[in-house]
Amino acid sequence: MSEITEKLNRFLVHAKEKNASDLHISVGHHPIIRVDGNLQKIREEDKISPEEAKQIAFEITNEKQQQKLLEEREVDFSFQHENGDRYRVNIFHQMENISSVLRRIPSTIKTLEELNLPESLYDFARSSQGLVLVTGPTSHGKSTTLAALIDKIDKNMFKHIITIEDPVEYIFKDDKALIDQREVGQDTKSFAKALKSAFRQDPDVIMVGEMRDPETIRTAITAAETGHLVFSTLHTNSASQTIHRIVDSFPSDQQDQIRTQLSASLLGVISQRLIPRKSGGLIPACEILKNNAAVSNLIRENKIHEIGITVETSSSDGMISLNKYLSNLIKNNEITLEDATTYSPKPKSLKKLID
Numbered sequence: 001m002s003e004i005t006e007k008l009n010r011f012l013v014h015a016k017e018k019n020a021s022d023l024h025i026s027v028g029h030h031p032i033i034r035v036d037g038n039l040q041k042i043r044e045e046d047k048i049s050p051e052e053a054k055q056i057a058f059e060i061t062n063e064k065q066q067q068k069l070l071e072e073r074e075v076d077f078s079f080q081h082e083n084g085d086r087y088r089v090n091i092f093h094q095m096e097n098i099s100s101v102l103r104r105i106p107s108t109i110k111t112l113e114e115l116n117l118p119e120s121l122y123d124f125a126r127s128s129q130g131l132v133l134v135t136g137p138t139s140h141g142k143s144t145t146l147a148a149l150i151d152k153i154d155k156n157m158f159k160h161i162i163t164i165e166d167p168v169e170y171i172f173k174d175d176k177a178l179i180d181q182r183e184v185g186q187d188t189k190s191f192a193k194a195l196k197s198a199f200r201q202d203p204d205v206i207m208v209g210e211m212r213d214p215e216t217i218r219t220a221i222t223a224a225e226t227g228h229l230v231f232s233t234l235h236t237n238s239a240s241q242t243i244h245r246i247v248d249s250f251p252s253d254q255q256d257q258i259r260t261q262l263s264a265s266l267l268g269v270i271s272q273r274l275i276p277r278k279s280g281g282l283i284p285a286c287e288i289l290k291n292n293a294a295v296s297n298l299i300r301e302n303k304i305h306e307i308g309i310t311v312e313t314s315s316s317d318g319m320i321s322l323n324k325y326l327s328n329l330i331k332n333n334e335i336t337l338e339d340a341t342t343y344s345p346k347p348k349s350l351k352k353l354i355d
Contacts, residue, residue: 004055007045012081012102014042021104021139023087027053027097036281037274053098057091060100069098078105078167078183088169105169106144109151115144116283120318121270124231125152130267130291131224133211135236140274141284142233143169143209149231150207153177160202164194165209177205184209195219199226208232214249221258224265238322238345239269239289240307243299256302263299266291271322273343275335283334285343287311287322323350330354 001009011031015023018040020033027050030041048056058066060079069075074092079102081087087102112121124132132149134142147170153159154177161177166184180201188194191208192215198206211217211232224230236242246262247255272286289295294310297303311319326340327350337354344350 004052004059007052008056008059009081011042011045012083012085012087014045015102015104016085023102023104025053025056025100025102026094027099037276050097053100057098057100060089060102061091069093076167077185078169086169086171088167109147109170109172110144111152112145112148115141115148117145117148117272117286118288121145121149121288122152123318124267124270125149127229127267129224129227129229131221131230131232131262131265132267133232133234133242133269135234135239135242135269135271136273136286137237138235140272142272145270145272145284146207146231146233147172150179150205153205154179159204161205161207162198162201162203163207163209164188164191164198165207166191169209191216192219195223199223203228205229205231210234211246217246217249218258221261221265224267225261236271238271238308239287239311240304242269242271243304243307247304259299259302263291263296266296266299273322275326275329275343276339277334278336279334283329285322285325285329285335285340286320287325288318288320290314290318292317323353326350327353 011023015033018033018035020035022034024032025048027048030043030047031045032039032041065075065077069091076090079087079089084107086105088105089102091100112119134145136142154172154175157176159177161179163181168181168183172179182188182194184191195216196219206223206228208220211220211234220230220232234242234245236245247258250258268291269289270286272284274282275285277283289311295307298306312321323344323346326344329335330337330340341347
């Protein structure tokens with residue numbers, strides 16, 4: 001085993017022992033890990049030299065990935081360590097040096113119960129068709145929530161599931177379902193191309209890692225309209241912002257049509273955050289939108305700004321606002337008021353709700 005391999009192994013073992021989500025390798029710094037949302041230096045390791053950073057990058061890439069890194073100055077891929085752990089990796093150039101970020105992907109897929117999320121979210125997995133979106137900032141558990149929903153289907157239904165990811169993160173083990181996982185750049189050229197091809201692959205369920213462009217969004221909505229259950233993610237902060245983002249990604253002369261399609265095909269939106277937990281670690285808080293007659297009308301009539309009010313007043317339909325979710329976590333002594341206020345979209349309303 002080479003010296004650089006041994007060094008990388010030490011970094012990865014340390015990150016796993018500390019239950020870190022990410023490992024940062026950057027020239028002039030000690031290796032850095034992120035634990036419960038906070039960065040920590042691995043001080044017992046030396047600072048990374050330019051040559052070491054390059055060697056580590058080339059240690060975990062193949063020839064094709066190395067070529068892409070040199071040509072495009074950055075590359076995304078998944079990497080499996082010899083101990084079986086998987087990582088989502090981004091390697092990039094900065095100040096004429098190479099930096100790497102490795103995000104650890106747990107080998108086992110947690111259930112919603114283990115993730116401290118409402119079991120009612122499984123209702124989305126039991127649907128036969130429609131569009132389900134998991135949204136929120138980067139690094140707030142969207143992929144993990146999606147994996148829990150897909151795994152629920154896999155364990156309980158004989159369905160054909162196709163995932164389209166960049167890169168493939170969680171590896172699903174066929175249980176009752178037949179699962180095909182496709183990686184953008186390796187198994188297909190783009191999300192949009194793979195999604196269009198999926199129509200000819202007889203899927204029941206399609207999971208799109210991210211809806212990045214209007215073509216992918218349009219095709220995903222069409223798939224949901226035509227009898228498929230579609231899951232995907234967006235980097236938005238609320239259910240109403242999610243609807244706005246989808247509609248606004250299209251030219252104005254197409255937006256009425258998209259609103260009409262979305263009002264009929266959308267099943268729901270889960271908008272989540274990971275909040276520091278009093279007892280240590282992180283706990284999710286989420287806004288849950290379910291598409292009922294009222295929500296459908298608001299989308300179709302372009303009254304999307306009123307969706308938040310509908311969420312607040314529709315708890316009987318399984319909906320909950322982020323502020324209400326945060327207030328419940330405070331009452332259950334899971335999180336502090338200070339942290340809840342930091343993540344609340346309306347801090348003043350949250351304080352009134354708690355009072």
